[in-house]
Amino acid sequence: MSFVVHVFYRCGLLLCIWLLTPTAAQASPLRLQDVNQPRLLDSAFAMLRDPSGLLSLPEAKQLTFRPIDHSEALHLGYTTDAIWLKLQLIATANAPAPWVIDFHYGYLDQLDAYIEYPDGHTVHQRNGFAMPPVARAIANATPAFWLTLPANEMVTVYLRAQAYGSMTLNATLYPQLAFHAHSNRNLLFQVIFAGMFLALWCYNMFLGLVLKQRPYLSYSAFLLVFGITTVTAIGPGSLYLWSLLGPVINHVVPTGYSTAVVLALLFARDYMATKQRAPVVDMTLKWAARFCAVAALATVILPVQIGVQIMSAIGVSIAALMMWCGAFGVYRHIPAARYFLIGWMCMLVGTAMVSLRNTGWLPDNFITFYGMQIGSTIEMLMLSLGLASRFNEMKHQKEAAQTALVNTLTQQESLLEQKVLQRTAELETAKQELEKMVNRDPLTKLYNRNGLEHLLEAAYLRARQQQRILALLMIDLDDFKQVNDCHGHSMGDHLLQIIAQRLNSCAVDNDVVARLGGDEFVLLSDRYHDKPTLQQFGQKIKQILTQAVLLPNGRTVKIGTSIGICFGDPHLVDSSSLLRRADSAMYLIKHFEKNDVAIDDMRRRASS
Incomplete structure (x- = not known):
């Protein structure tokens, strides 16, 4: 009985997908004339949406794939659907072997590639953020698959993708040497980004330990969590953290960024000294930190896709709150508040672009793809400069206060002599300054x-x-x-x-x-x-x-x-x-x- 129900369910599902899929001509095969140059595959793909996520390859092949008319059609935002892509390739006789299909977005959880060759055999490869590196077709920062193209024969590739985060399926076909060159350039960019985070973390942690200043320590904690999460999200981190975390790595991105938001709020309280300067703002930041801490805990418990959406929501809202705090600090003449404002403004713009790209409201390009990394890089530099400027301004204020105190003590020397028992410490400081003045x-x-x-x-x-x-x-x-x-x-x-x-x-x-x-x-x-x-x-x-x-x-x-x-x-x-x-x-x-x-x-x- 259960078997019959399952058969009827599958048949009904295929009928619904067939009825909902618009009839369209299949995309024409992509002919590779210049076999030494990479080719963007966006317009060569045909797409099929699977809302149930249960279609097998034979079932998907029986349905009609809709041709892709522009690159933005491959940017689907947050979706629970499984997405099938179809690609037909014909190479010239001197085609190099092998080729590589490389997807631009690293935070894709699972991709399956089915490569059908003219002789009838099919090669199945797997890749994705949620898979162990040893199980991936190519252990790379972004999902990639090997592909061999016989001369003047058509090869059909079916790709099935599922993602907890944003579904962004733009891809490029590379000859092997060109892929390695591209991968090395991408790795260099990511290493520079990670190295900058490490250098800033070491610098601020050292200053915090030496100067015993809480803003440096809270900023170092924010840098550490944000840096590890970002390196994991853009690709390389997943290759090395899998052996430590296993499948839990899926929660690193939403939980890490949400935790970084909590640390950023604590840093803002220390940096702006809101407890002394603005109690109302301090209370706002304190409650925001508590709310975000609950949200960060929720990303550990809830499904990853919901956690990613929570992360995006609190990321944009808290960045706006930080910018408001920076504007308030500039208004109240808080030391180095202008650096804080500029830094979080860049972070807000970058985070907003990534969030809007993830929801499909902005196109997918280099700026929107790396918006958070670019914005966070500028923000880290601005906040580091702000900490240094804040320390210098506070030092100057302290020196000015000490000078004013010495002048006051000098003018009231007779009064200090009468109160020597009550104000021994101030008199000793004034005495040292007076001894210098006596000799000049x-x-x-x-x-x-x-x-x-x-x-x-x-x-x-x-x-x-x-x-x-x-x-x-x-x-x-x-x-x-x-x-x-x-x-x-x-x-x-x-x-x-x-x-x-x-x-x-x-x-x-x-x-x-x-x-x-x-x-x-x-x-x-x-x-x-x-x-x-x-x-x-x-x-x-x-x-x-x-x-x-x-x-x-x-x-x-x-x-x-x-x-x-x-x-x-x-x-x-x-x-x-x-x-x-x-x-x-x-x-x-x-x-x-x-x-x-x-x-x-x-x-x-x-x-x-």
Whole structure:
């Protein structure tokens, strides 16, 4: 009884398919004139839809196949139907062997190829994402089948396809060498894509561990899941993960992308600091993450095709939510929010194109086929740049805050002294900054007398250890008071700053430049060991310092310089004597000659 019911069911099914299939002429055989070039097969296919998915090859051959009029007809979106394709080929006498039929889309779960040769025998090959690599006709990133074409004889190929995801059946016929070249180019593109993900993951994971910043760690988790899922979806991942996951690999794409969405939402909360800056947005992201986590769990339990549709739906909607968060961040001047906005905008456009292509609303081409990969690549780069920019901006904000704190502590020093017990930590920070300020002249930024005394002692210790001679130049500006009297103290301050810059340009290595006060400067050096070279150095400094200076008021002034130099062995002369003798030599020049250089050689005095 069950046998009779089954026979009637099959007959009824064939009758329905025959009635629903429009009568049309079969596609004419494809003649291969140039046998060395690949041929796009889209217009050479004829198609038959099998809503039940139960037709066998003999049953399908009895029905009429509808010719394909354009490539978009092979882009069927999400469908549970089994799709049969018929292809007739005739090659010239010098056709190479073998040929390869390669499908463009890697995420096709199961394809069966039945190749009928003129002698009557049929070759059956299988391939597809859901099949173990050892069972595939060709272990390739995309489904492919071997094909031999006898000279000037027609070969008929029947192809049966089923897919949990988008049904995209565009294919190309390649000679063997051309197929290997195409496969290598495609593999190179995918390796570059995977390598970029790996590099970005390592970079951000390293920064997250070193800097202990949560945004880097959450972004690294998102990168890892998204990268593995993408590499699996575009082909190569399925070849290597089959041995680990087996048939469960069918769930990798919907579950992986859905999980990546959850991690992206967590990353957005850390990146935008929504908990502190925007509690309402933070609550929205938190509930969206919970919803997507449930959706990701559902993709594990539900059939794969439903999981793929869930993945596409939450992918587009969450990308739009991320773009809204980025726009909000730009509006609220959150650091690096513009990178976040641009990145997710590219991701949204790419994901939307792929989703619309999967549903059949957009044509199938390179942009819509690799839209998610292109968009995600730009997004990853933008988010990495955004993390770096965010860190720099936060660092600058922290430095500005610290500077403002130091200034406040300086202005309230008396108050801090009264509250030293309560604010020990802030006072210690202010003390360190004040110690730096004590050793520097605020006008010229050179060392002041206090700083010089500390550095002079250190220079003496170093000179004794290295057996060097110390030379100290005492420099005084001639008639500087006239500049203040004629042009004002602000112009005089400007002149002192120019003199300090010029004097700094004469110093190298361990040389020390200081301003003792007023118009007196000091240069300490251990590079000169004899009087002639030191005299030349003093004259050089005098020539540089006495050059004309253009003041901000438009007037030009030129002043003289009196330089007194004293040098001696640090083992025989102390620092105070060196400073005092240089000062005496400078005053001797200033009161009798001016604008000249005098040298006091304390080596002879010490030896005598």
